[in-house]
Amino acid sequence: MSDTNNASASAKPAYFRANNIHAYYGESYIVQGISLEVQEGEILALLGRNGAGKTSTLRALARLDDPMLTQGEVWLDGHPLHEMKAYQAAQLGLSLVPEDRRIIQGLTVEENIQLAQIEKPIGWSIERIYELFPRLGERRKQEGTTLSGGEQQMLAIGRALARDIKLLLLDEPYEGLAPVIVQEIEKTLQKIREEGITTIIVEQNAVAALKIADRAVILDTGNVVFDGTAKEVLDNEDLRHKYLAI
Amino acid sequence: MTLKNTTRRGVLKGGALAGAGLAMPQILTAASHAGYTNAPQGADVTLGFNVPQSGPYADEGADELRAYELAVEHLNGGGDGGMMNTFKVSGGNSMLKGNGILGKEVKYVTGDTQTKSDAARASAKSMIEKDGAIMITGGSSSGVAIAVQGLCQEAGVIFMAGLTHSNDTTGKDKKANGFRHFFNGYMSAAALAPVLEKMYGADRTAYHLTADYTWGWTQQESIQAATEAKGWKTANNVLTPLATTDFSSYVAPVLNSGADILVLNHYGGNMINSLTSAVQFGLRDKQVNGKNFEIVVPLYSRLMARGAGENVKGIFGSTNWHWSLQDEGSKAFVKSFGTKYGFPPSQAAHTVYCQTMLYANACETAGTFNPCGVVEAMEGLEFDGLGNGPTTYRAADHQCFKDVLVVKGKENPTSEFDVLEVVEVTPRAQVEYAPDHPMFAGGDLGACNPGA
């Protein structure tokens, strides 16, 4: 089903892979040797309890300064991301939609999207984004941080789609949202899936994540403890109890 | 502690205070054999030139240093001899032969007073203790002069003051080891008042802006007394901190104060800035009480007049000396300095050159560098040929008495050095005062201190 890390040399390397990455927040050892792979067009759910290191892993993959990647390799479509800074990885098509959205204060909705389109590669046009999220179109001149939680999430995703994405990293897209809004975002993610955008989704709400994911990786204190299909996780009650508390 | 205190100067200040406090009584760690501090042992003798190399009077300090170097060159027999050739003592020639002092080659060390008393003391102390300086000279601020004079008295070395104009330096703060050649506030006022009365009349009201330290206070006091004796009134006296650079808030109230004369008791950078402000606010174009508004700068310096540019035209003041004087001594000095440096010397340069010569001559006369011998040789000395006419170093207070120059900003300067013209040479008799005059009383010369 999925290629494991021990794939033979003749097999095609995964579209995206992280090899044995270690990352530190200052002196704190957070990401303790994680390896994972994602095929093109796949959606991978990155799960685990609070504090397992999910967000830190995403941030390290996105090449942010903290946590700092001290060891390991990150490859996206043949490019060595581990040698790059965040903006360079972004220019290669890596897109992180952060936890807490990070809508930029002082900029309007439209300016937030325009900001995403200053550097290539550019993805969706603003009009197409407004088609997907009509509420954003209505509020295009409004200051971004005055939007509701759900609208900000839409803006964050819309901002990501404004660029041409090779790998989309979603950090807790459903966090803090009312169930009604969660459903809307779910529909959006379905569309993203239909577009065939390779995605890693971190989500506390494991069931919702597993609904759209193909595969799942579970983390526990900075290490990978499971790597298999989403269905396997859904079916395995022991696994779920042990590492996900559901 | 404000941010300002954590500057380099703040650190220096703290260190200097600590150092001064700790080491005061044991200052005589310098060689004190042969009965006095830093008695020269070898073939040379070291003088300490303590001048401002930063702060509002730094340009004067630079000129003082030039004059000192020239003086040392002449003492050691180099150059054209400058005023050594014209220097006369009690009718005869001076004792200077151009072979150093008492046969020893003159060397020197320099220090930066930063125009701050504590830095000046620390610098002087270092020159005495570490460099073996046997005489300290220089400075361009009375606060500094008085502080260093006190230190030299305790240390047992001679202090030949540089540019210090406050009455207090040879008044309530006079010391036996200290000597001042430069004139003082009282003399400026005595010379200026008659000229001001002649030019501006007796029915005038003056507003004073005064640098807030000993020099400003005593000059202001002297000018106020002398002008009031002529019939002037004094509307106000406002003290301005020495560090002020923007005087607009001080100048603005002058307009509506009822005064028709502004007296700027400012020097150096202060004067350039305050005069600029005054002119900018249109004071010189005003008419108050039916008269033209006038500005007076009692203590002028050519260096600062140059800095003030156009603004000094027609403004009266006084100086200790000016390069345009035509006596033999002045001409010799101007030629010597001008040839070496390319521009004429300032009064600061002139006074410190004279002081160096006078000190050297006193050592030769006394046959020793011992401060008490020097003091005895200098007290009551009558000399001439150093640019101010016949001069006396009065024994009672170690102050030189000589003619004073009243100057005016030139209307049509021919060059950047030619900004002042001498309007009157006030004879010394007019500016003399008794040693116990109220403005100078309250201090005690004390006894000379050789430091052994």
Place this chain on the structure above:
Amino acid sequence: MDALLLQILNGLDKGSAYALIALGLTLIFGTLGVVNFAHGALFMIGAFCSVTLNKILNLSTVTLDATQKDFLGNPLKVKTPYVESWFGEAAGQSIIDWSVPLAIIFAIPVMLAIGVIMERGLIKHFYKRPHADQILVTFGLAIVLQEVVKAFFGANPIQTPAPDALDGVMDLGGAIGLQLSYPVWRITYFFFAMAVIGGVFAFLRFTTFGMVVRAGMADRETVGLLGINIDKKFTIMFGIAAAVAGLAGVMYTPINPPNYHWGMDFLVLSFVVVVVGGMGSLPGAVLAGFLLGILESFASTTWATTTIPGINQIIIYLVAIIILLVRPRGLMGRAGVMEE
């Protein structure tokens, strides 16, 4: 009443200079997160651009005039500025007369270059270092710059006059029946400062580059996630901040003759302005600049100094202390900045 207005006007002038310097400081702190203690020195260098241009324009051919003598009795050297020989005496004199406003054109590229060199050469190595390190290194740089200027130009203030046309006093109070004359150049300076401030704000609000800078000031990390290399843009902002400080200095020279110590004189106050206005808030910096300028002006009046002696020297720091105790983020700062 006229005295009151006069002090307010005075305060607006000084305040304009503070506002411009504080604006630059806040731009640098807000973008690069650097506490730049060399910023006052940039103001001073701008002023000396004025002085330098004046000197350049006054470069002269020297002819000996035997009919006049110099101080040593030698034939007087008469200087004729090159601009007069090239453009005729009237035009040449006019150019020299307008040297201060012309210095604006001269100063902009010079200050931009100095800013970029400072940033690329020295400051960028200190981004990640603690603020204390940044303060030490920029302060050291300020002292070096100050001593270099002193070595070239001497220690005394150097007269740099305003153009004759703008050099008088203006009667402001006539219309309202007050006796209020104020120097024309000071009023000119105020409007110039407003123009520069307006220009900076317009640049930030209406250009794409400005939008990126604003975004970077608000959330540097996220801007990187969108593929933008903010460091390069911030280097340019440093240059712009340097130019703003420099322009403030250029035009200030007729108000107060510049000397090498201006950097330090204005630096401390400008930092206080930034703290009071709110670190990282541009409108706060400008507002606080004017407020503190006016406050300082009032504290210097005779009335104030006789009521509380020395008030003029400490008033600014008193206000800063009060603000830091009561509302650490400053008047308009974002919550959380400087509040640990």
